[in-house]
Amino acid sequence: MKRTFTIFKALTLASLKSPSSIFWMMIFPVVLLLILASIFSNIQKSITVRVAVVNESSTFKNTNLDFSSYMIKALMNISHPYNGKKPVLSLKLGNNERDFESFLSDLKTEKLDAVVLIPKNFNAHVFSRLSNLPLNFYPQVKIYTRSNSQSSDIAFSILSSVISSLNKVFWKRGGKKFLSTRIEYVGKGGNTFSYIDFLTAGIIVMAFMTVSLFGVTDDLLVQREKKVLKRFFVSPITKSQYIVGMSLSNISLEIVQLLLLLVAGKMLGANLRIDIFSISFALYALIVSMPLGFFVASISKSANSGNALANVFNFLFMFLGGLFFPISNVPYFIKVIAYSIPTTYLANGLRSSMGVSYSATSTYLNVLVPLIWAIFMSVYAIRHFKWEVG
Amino acid sequence: MEKKEKKIVLEVEGLKKFYNDVKAVNGISFKVFEGEVFTLLGPNGAGKTTTLEILEGLKKHDEGTITLFGTRIKTVLPLHLKEKIGVVLQENNFIEHLSVVEILKTFRGFYSKGLKIEEVLEIVSLNEKKNSKVEKLSGGQRQRLAIGVALIGDPQLIFMDEPTTGLDPQARRNVWELIIKLKKTGKTIFLTTHYMEEAEFLSDYIYIMDHGKIIASGTSQELIASFGGKRVIEAHMNVDENERKELFSLFGESAEFEDSKVFLKTSDLPRTMKKLLDWVEKKRISLEDLIVRQSNLEDVFLKLTGRRLRD
Numbered sequence: 001m002k003r004t005f006t007i008f009k010a011l012t013l014a015s016l017k018s019p020s021s022i023f024w025m026m027i028f029p030v031v032l033l034l035i036l037a038s039i040f041s042n043i044q045k046s047i048t049v050r051v052a053v054v055n056e057s058s059t060f061k062n063t064n065l066d067f068s069s070y071m072i073k074a075l076m077n078i079s080h081p082y083n084g085k086k087p088v089l090s091l092k093l094g095n096n097e098r099d100f101e102s103f104l105s106d107l108k109t110e111k112l113d114a115v116v117l118i119p120k121n122f123n124a125h126v127f128s129r130l131s132n133l134p135l136n137f138y139p140q141v142k143i144y145t146r147s148n149s150q151s152s153d154i155a156f157s158i159l160s161s162v163i164s165s166l167n168k169v170f171w172k173r174g175g176k177k178f179l180s181t182r183i184e185y186v187g188k189g190g191n192t193f194s195y196i197d198f199l200t201a202g203i204i205v206m207a208f209m210t211v212s213l214f215g216v217t218d219d220l221l222v223q224r225e226k227k228v229l230k231r232f233f234v235s236p237i238t239k240s241q242y243i244v245g246m247s248l249s250n251i252s253l254e255i256v257q258l259l260l261l262l263v264a265g266k267m268l269g270a271n272l273r274i275d276i277f278s279i280s281f282a283l284y285a286l287i288v289s290m291p292l293g294f295f296v297a298s299i300s301k302s303a304n305s306g307n308a309l310a311n312v313f314n315f316l317f318m319f320l321g322g323l324f325f326p327i328s329n330v331p332y333f334i335k336v337i338a339y340s341i342p343t344t345y346l347a348n349g350l351r352s353s354m355g356v357s358y359s360a361t362s363t364y365l366n367v368l369v370p371l372i373w374a375i376f377m378s379v380y381a382i383r384h385f386k387w388e389v390g
Numbered sequence: 391m392e393k394k395e396k397k398i399v400l401e402v403e404g405l406k407k408f409y410n411d412v413k414a415v416n417g418i419s420f421k422v423f424e425g426e427v428f429t430l431l432g433p434n435g436a437g438k439t440t441t442l443e444i445l446e447g448l449k450k451h452d453e454g455t456i457t458l459f460g461t462r463i464k465t466v467l468p469l470h471l472k473e474k475i476g477v478v479l480q481e482n483n484f485i486e487h488l489s490v491v492e493i494l495k496t497f498r499g500f501y502s503k504g505l506k507i508e509e510v511l512e513i514v515s516l517n518e519k520k521n522s523k524v525e526k527l528s529g530g531q532r533q534r535l536a537i538g539v540a541l542i543g544d545p546q547l548i549f550m551d552e553p554t555t556g557l558d559p560q561a562r563r564n565v566w567e568l569i570i571k572l573k574k575t576g577k578t579i580f581l582t583t584h585y586m587e588e589a590e591f592l593s594d595y596i597y598i599m600d601h602g603k604i605i606a607s608g609t610s611q612e613l614i615a616s617f618g619g620k621r622v623i624e625a626h627m628n629v630d631e632n633e634r635k636e637l638f639s640l641f642g643e644s645a646e647f648e649d650s651k652v653f654l655k656t657s658d659l660p661r662t663m664k665k666l667l668d669w670v671e672k673k674r675i676s677l678e679d680l681i682v683r684q685s686n687l688e689d690v691f692l693k694l695t696g697r698r699l700r701d
Contacts, residue, residue: 006499017487226483234477235500236469
């Protein structure tokens with residue numbers, strides 16, 4: 001324990017005395033937060049997306065089986081101001097083809113951000129699915145958006161979340177009590193989409209990943225190349241004591257980072273919920289990010305190649321993990337990659353736990369996927385990392 | 391006789407380490423006694439560092455036995471034995487951005503007992519530099535810090551792998567003085583070097599190593615005596631093949647050539663010198679850069695391998 005603490009102390013002190021470490025670990029994430037928040041200040045403010053719903057469903061009108069009305073009620077619930085904040089969406093309603101054409105025209109001229117079409121046979125199809133009738137009916141709602149429009153993307157993301165949640169309720173509860181889930185679609189801490197909230201949580205995950213990728217890689221590869229590790233291991237200290245000490249050092253720096261980013265986010269107007277759940281998830285994210293650096297170190301032959309690989313992973317995980325922008329409407333092949341990497345789930349999980357936005361992935365996956373990555377990378381690193389050059 | 395009364399600190403028997411077809415260490419055996427400076431002398435690539443790294447617990451050996459402080463070492467050097475040894479590596483780097491004191495404190499934290507930081511700073515004469523960052527130290531100062539780090543746990547045995555390689559003559563002298571100072575405090579020192587002056591100056595006992603094997607051992611006096619002469623006459627002379635043969639027949643095994651340079655080892659300097667000068671005069675050969683010097687370990691190595699230590 002004393003030896004582990006000694007390593008922890010030495011590496012932490014060295015990091016705190018290193019100008020480049022201080023910059024990349026502490027200053028850079030805050031500066032990036034500031035820059036992105038400034039550039040995208042228009043979406044930094046709470047925005048309201050404009051959605052129109054055309055309900056053409058005619059069967060089971062005014063009965064308990066009017067499922068389309070439940071969907072509209074769910075959307076109406078998030079179209080009212082909440083706790084004095086602007087609503088997440090403004091809603092227009094229509095019920096015929098003429099309304100639909102008019103809304104589509106508004107969508108094209110950017111007067112609307114999305115149009116939802118509930119088809120004529122929607123209620124009947126939902127009923128047949130719920131009743132397990134042997135009919136091949138699949139209830140379907142169509143969402144029309146503009147391509148390359150951020151507000152349309154956000155609208156799509158919100159609508160997808162609502163529909164996805166309704167689906168779960170339809171199948172699980174038979175439609176009887178599904179209204180009780182309405183508030184979950186719009187986030188737990190407030191019902192507005194705020195870019196600064198979204199970004200702060202993303203940058204926290206980025207900061208954890210960066211420390212792991214560059215901090216751990218440096219502690220292992222550079223120190224290995226300079227024979228600093230060799231010098232340690234002829235002293236009475238084991239490799240596991242070194243690894244634990246090094247990890248504790250990085251974790252402590254990341255906790256400082258987390259606090260700095262939370263303070264910076266708050267100063268920029270972020271409304272993040274800080275409680276036992278969000279802090280626990282942040283610590284979880286921090287710990288499961290750590291093996292990434294070990295993994296990169298174990299597949300790199302030198303400090304130079306390790307640095308190059310760390311940059312590749314950094315870019316891949318940073319931009320495809322939805323840390324800075326939502327990935328709900330990216331092309332399919334990118335989505336496949338995005339939903340394969342741990343940062344997507346860590347960012348989703350952290351945002352969800354901080355009440356930033358509804359997570360497109362379940363809490364279960366947000367915990368499990370990064371854990372599987374962490375276990376794989378740890379096992380690989382333990383088996384393949386070479387403590388000596390050559 | 392005296393050696394038998396001393397305690398054995400380290401005993402190595404039939405040690406082997408192979409890298410595929412390369413026999414880096416090929417069945418070496420030796421004993422290191424308490425309080426002595428034991429030296430492995432050999433050229434680069436002889437297997438000295440590999441031997442040392444096996445003994446320090448950095449590498450596994452393929453065959454042979456190692457007994458350190460009475461404990462047989464199998465693969466990993468246990469921590470309680472690491473507490474008893476100090477190591478100066480061939481290349482000594484430390485965590486950047488830390489000061490000399492911080493480095494010493496860090497290493498002190500690994501040992502359950504040891505010297506005070508101030509004591510070590512005093513021994514290695516780094517008091518004035520104690521707050522300097524390691525990257526600001528000169529080569530000699532960095533090497534003294536490495537020795538300080540090796541001393542911090544108050545070890546009984548100190549391994550030093552070519553501790554003066556790359557140092558300027560003054561810094562080398564300082565390290566030598568430090569080693570002598572340590573020896574006086576009763577420390578056992580296991581040294582590797584390819585500098586014959588260093589081995590000769592510091593060692594109580596020398597093992598000459600080449601191509602993974604021990605080719606000779608003894609005190610420096612014993613080794614030089616085994617070479618066959620106390621002095622060496624060196625000179626450059628332009629001779630053809632016949633004249634070279636004539637010289638060999640005149641001086642026998644005591645004559646050696648290296649390009650145009652002749653080496654004549656002798657225990658009877660006036661007689662050998664007269665013989666050489668008579669022959670040169672008779673043959674009308676010009677002699678250049680004639681010198682007479684004491685025999686040294688370089689001559690021993692040349693005799694044993696046909697190569698020089700620095701080759």
